[in-house]
Amino acid sequence: MPEMIWHHTLQKIRDCGVQGFVYLAVLLVSAVFVWMLADLVRGGFAHLSWEFMTESPRDAGRAGGIASILVSTVLILLVALVTAVPLAWATAVLLTEFVPVTSPLGKTVRFSLFVLAGVPSIVFGLFGNAFFSIYLGLGFSILSGGLTLACMLLPILTSTAEAGLRAVPETYRLSAAALGITRTAALIHLIFPAAAPALAAGLLIGIGRALAETAALLFTSGYVDRMPGSLFDSGRALALHIFDLSMNVPGGDMPAYASALVLVSLLLCINILAMKLAYSLQRRKILT
Amino acid sequence: MNANQGAFTLGPLEAGPACCVPQPVVQVKNLSLQYDGKMALDNVTLDIYKGCITALIGPSGCGKTSFLSAINRLTDLIPGCGVSGQILVNNRDIHHASSQVQVLRRQIGMVFQKPTPFPLSIRRNIALPLNEHGITQKAEVAAVTEQVLRDVGLWDEVHDRLDVSALSLSGGQQQRLCIARALALKPEILLMDEPCSALDPIASGVVEDLISRLQGRYTIVIVTHNLAQARRIANYAAFFWVREHAGQLVEFGRCQHIFESPSHELTAAYVNGSRG
Amino acid sequence: MHIDHLLAGILRAGAAVAALVMLLILFFLLYESWPVLTELSVFRFVTDTSWHPLERAYNLMPMLSGTLLASMGALMLAVPLGMASALFIVFFAPTHLATLYGRLIELLAGIPSVVFGFWGLTTLVPLINEWHPPGASLLAGILVLTLMILPMITLTAYTALAAVPEELFRNAAALGLSRWGMISGVALPAARTGITAGIILAAARALGETMAVLMVAGNVVQYPESIFDPIRTLAANIALEMAYAMGDHRAVLFVSGLLLMLLVMALSAVAGLLEKHHHA
Numbered sequence: 044m045p046e047m048i049w050h051h052t053l054q055k056i057r058d059c060g061v062q063g064f065v066y067l068a069v070l071l072v073s074a075v076f077v078w079m080l081a082d083l084v085r086g087g088f089a090h091l092s093w094e095f096m097t098e099s100p101r102d103a104g105r106a107g108g109i110a111s112i113l114v115s116t117v118l119i120l121l122v123a124l125v126t127a128v129p130l131a132w133a134t135a136v137l138l139t140e141f142v143p144v145t146s147p148l149g150k151t152v153r154f155s156l157f158v159l160a161g162v163p164s165i166v167f168g169l170f171g172n173a174f175f176s177i178y179l180g181l182g183f184s185i186l187s188g189g190l191t192l193a194c195m196l197l198p199i200l201t202s203t204a205e206a207g208l209r210a211v212p213e214t215y216r217l218s219a220a221a222l223g224i225t226r227t228a229a230l231i232h233l234i235f236p237a238a239a240p241a242l243a244a245g246l247l248i249g250i251g252r253a254l255a256e257t258a259a260l261l262f263t264s265g266y267v268d269r270m271p272g273s274l275f276d277s278g279r280a281l282a283l284h285i286f287d288l289s290m291n292v293p294g295g296d297m298p299a300y301a302s303a304l305v306l307v308s309l310l311l312c313i314n315i316l317a318m319k320l321a322y323s324l325q326r327r328k329i330l331t
Numbered sequence: 332m333n334a335n336q337g338a339f340t341l342g343p344l345e346a347g348p349a350c351c352v353p354q355p356v357v358q359v360k361n362l363s364l365q366y367d368g369k370m371a372l373d374n375v376t377l378d379i380y381k382g383c384i385t386a387l388i389g390p391s392g393c394g395k396t397s398f399l400s401a402i403n404r405l406t407d408l409i410p411g412c413g414v415s416g417q418i419l420v421n422n423r424d425i426h427h428a429s430s431q432v433q434v435l436r437r438q439i440g441m442v443f444q445k446p447t448p449f450p451l452s453i454r455r456n457i458a459l460p461l462n463e464h465g466i467t468q469k470a471e472v473a474a475v476t477e478q479v480l481r482d483v484g485l486w487d488e489v490h491d492r493l494d495v496s497a498l499s500l501s502g503g504q505q506q507r508l509c510i511a512r513a514l515a516l517k518p519e520i521l522l523m524d525e526p527c528s529a530l531d532p533i534a535s536g537v538v539e540d541l542i543s544r545l546q547g548r549y550t551i552v553i554v555t556h557n558l559a560q561a562r563r564i565a566n567y568a569a570f571f572w573v574r575e576h577a578g579q580l581v582e583f584g585r586c587q588h589i590f591e592s593p594s595h596e597l598t599a600a601y602v603n604g605s606r607g
Numbered sequence: 608m609h610i611d612h613l614l615a616g617i618l619r620a621g622a623a624v625a626a627l628v629m630l631l632i633l634f635f636l637l638y639e640s641w642p643v644l645t646e647l648s649v650f651r652f653v654t655d656t657s658w659h660p661l662e663r664a665y666n667l668m669p670m671l672s673g674t675l676l677a678s679m680g681a682l683m684l685a686v687p688l689g690m691a692s693a694l695f696i697v698f699f700a701p702t703h704l705a706t707l708y709g710r711l712i713e714l715l716a717g718i719p720s721v722v723f724g725f726w727g728l729t730t731l732v733p734l735i736n737e738w739h740p741p742g743a744s745l746l747a748g749i750l751v752l753t754l755m756i757l758p759m760i761t762l763t764a765y766t767a768l769a770a771v772p773e774e775l776f777r778n779a780a781a782l783g784l785s786r787w788g789m790i791s792g793v794a795l796p797a798a799r800t801g802i803t804a805g806i807i808l809a810a811a812r813a814l815g816e817t818m819a820v821l822m823v824a825g826n827v828v829q830y831p832e833s834i835f836d837p838i839r840t841l842a843a844n845i846a847l848e849m850a851y852a853m854g855d856h857r858a859v860l861f862v863s864g865l866l867l868m869l870l871v872m873a874l875s876a877v878a879g880l881l882e883k884h885h886h887a
Contacts, residue, residue, distance in 0.1 A: 403781060405777065405780060405781055408776075408777070408780055410702075432783075433783040433784075433785060434783070435783070436780070436781055436782065436783030437782075437783040440781070440782075441778075441781035441782075443774060443777065443778060443781075445774055447772070447774040447775055447777075447778045449775060449778070449779070449792070449793050449796070449797070450775075450793075450796060450797045451792075451793075451796055459784070459788070459792045459793070460782040460783070460784060462788075462792075463782070463783065463784045463785060463788040463792070464783065509778070512782065513781075513782065516782065516783070522781075
């Protein structure tokens with residue numbers, strides 16, 4: 044027996060060691076996260092003002108604000124969503140409602156999107172440059188940037204929508220069919236409303252990804268920081284603005300901090316909202 | 332730990348003592364259990380006798396499983412679970428500051444309703460708990476493994492594939508592996524929470540036979556919904572009932588007494604199938 | 608039921624377009640890199656003196672090694688930290704702290720790479736510079752990449768660990784296993800495939816990451832002698848030179864993009880197979 048007690052004491056010491064390492068790691072990660080946020084807030088807050096949001100950049104971004112950048116960002120985002128959302132949701136509806144999980148069509152589409160999800164963003168940039176900018180002749184424009192982003196968003200939008208649609212109870216479909224309602228009508232009146240929070244959460248995640256993207260836009264939407272006149276003009280996204288200010292513009296640190304703060308706050312809001320939606324969904328599923 | 336110390340697990344099972352002595356190993360005194368302040372088990376006092384099989388019977392939700400979990404302090408794992416009263420195992424209070432819960436759980440094995448082998452090989456399923464309790468010598472681990480697999484009648488079925496995943500076994504084999512895993516630690520007491528109810532009738536019969544052969548060597552407390560099974564294998568029976576959402580012990584006695592001439596009318600109604 | 612057929616047709620068309628995007632990407636990468644793939648010997652990517660695209664020397668190896676070193680370094684830091692984070696959430700933390708930390712990690716996952724790069728450039732690089740100049744180095748790249756892939760490893764490991772059935776833990780406890788015995792003997796083996804898949808996906812992410820590394824790693828084409836030497840990764844190289852590359856130079860950049868994509872695709876295929884195998 045004493046041997047066993049001794050063994051268990053050794054185990055206790057080992058358990059404490061592991062626990063110590065785990066707590067240390069968690070402390071380290073949290074500290075770095077807080078450090079980074081604190082840096083951004085401290086660096087950016089002083090430079091942040093109403094004028095910063097409403098004026099266009101001057102002197103390569105050292106002075107002025109980010110108004111034209113924000114407009115370009117929103118336009119790129121809109122182009123991407125307008126293209127990607129219908130395609131992605133159509134694919135998701137097809138995969139959940141119209142073809143069996145194991146059908147060749149379903150498998151092919153799913154595999155293709157799985158591979159697409161793994162493609163690095165710089166490769167999307169290369170593709171966008173070759174296809175949209177040069178082959179289709181769109182040049183460096185908001186349109187080609189937005190379309191490139193649309194390709195990037197397809198997998199995440201599809202998989203979130205598919206998960207949301209699958210979570211709708213089968214009884215909805217069966218009872219609708221039993222009442223002689225067409226699948227189209229059931230989809231519009233029953234299934235889409237039921238899956239709406241999940242679709243919204245997926246949409247928000249997609250928006251977050253799009254706002255965070257830089258590499259895919261480098262040689263598709265371009266660097267021009269003027270207010271865009273049309274979708275065929277080049278426009279600089281906010282993330283790209285941060286990159287350009289910090290790497291290519293000596294003395295651009297202050298506006299870069301402020302832009303980073305704007306971008307991170309925006310993304311935090313979007314992600315928290317998405318998380319809230321997703322978690323409330325989970326809770327509802329547990330309750331019912 | 333001397334390998335021969337617990338000689339009662341080694342050797343063919345048929346050769347063990349088959350009697351049971353009315354000598355209490357576990358003494359439960361005024362045990363009450365609460366989940367988040369809601370009473371689940373109300374003031375149970377009960378002795379478990381050495382070498383006997385004690386069946387806990389009664390309707391669902393009457394606290395049988397909670398009672399079982401209290402004996403090896405598995406209730407510690409449930410957040411918001413409060414235990415009051417006293418449980419003595421070999422006259423030692425299990426909640427006493429000097430009791431190590433790991434040592435207690437080695438002394439008291441437990442088998443659950445759902446066969447739950449770890450997602451490891453068959454060999455590793457038995458070796459892991461042994462290693463954890465300081466038995467690390469390969470030869471000793473191998474000897475114990477063979478012994479307990481023989482004890483549960485699994486050796487002939489799996490001895491040539493000990494390194495395949497335990498999940499590849501059938502349900503009945505998995506449950507026997509779980510019993511073997513518990514026996515490997517040479518426990519004195521085995522707690523069984525409906526060990527046959529998730530199995531098909533044939534596998535259930537095999538496991539039931541095994542349990543009745545364990546009688547005499549181990550002190551067994553078994554929860555079962557199957558009254559016929561309780562009657563076949565148990566020496567003692569404890570009948571629990573729910574009053575105002577809390578489980579209570581209604582009657583405890585020899586199996587024959589509980590099933591044939593119960594003193595309480597609820598017990599009579601339950602064993603005759605008119606209630607619960 | 609006519610409208611249902613119409614809708615199904617429209618949906619099929621949409622799905623076909625979505626599925627074609629992948630083919631289109633592959634096609635255009637091949638199309639753009641075709642001139643070099645056919646005219647230059649592939650061996651030149653290995654045997655050329657170095658990377659001097661203007662003098663038509665196209666050795667990709669220094670940058671490939673930079674990519675691999677940065678990714679492996681980041682994995683070596685992020686795997687223990689990420690696993691510890693996941694274990695903290697599942698086993699060690701009280702409930703409210705676990706939720707809080709989980710949210711924190713999720714938010715960390717949403718921070719754009721350019722912000723990590725910017726923070727690395729303004730904070731980490733000067734710090735490393737004080738310690739061992741020049742600052743912009745393999746080490747800075749590794750640290751920034753670590754921060755970027757850590758949430759991914761944590762979240763996938765957390766999901767895999769949370770999916771381990773509760774009964775296994777009850778059984779382990781009933782056998783008197785210690786906490787670490789339960790984690791290392793039962794939980795980690797049970798969640799092994801999910802955790803491995805997550806680590807592989809994180810590796811793929813690290814290989815393909817552009818902006819953050821571009822901003823902090825110094826971008827000198829060389830085999831680093833220590834972690835304080837600057838390096839250039841394949842992805843960073845594309846971002847740096849695409850703007851002015853012409854002819855063969857441009858085509859070689861597409862070749863490196865193709866190479867990067869094949870690497871990443873191979874990794875995600877392994878991860879996908881692992882998960883499929885696990886579910887089957």
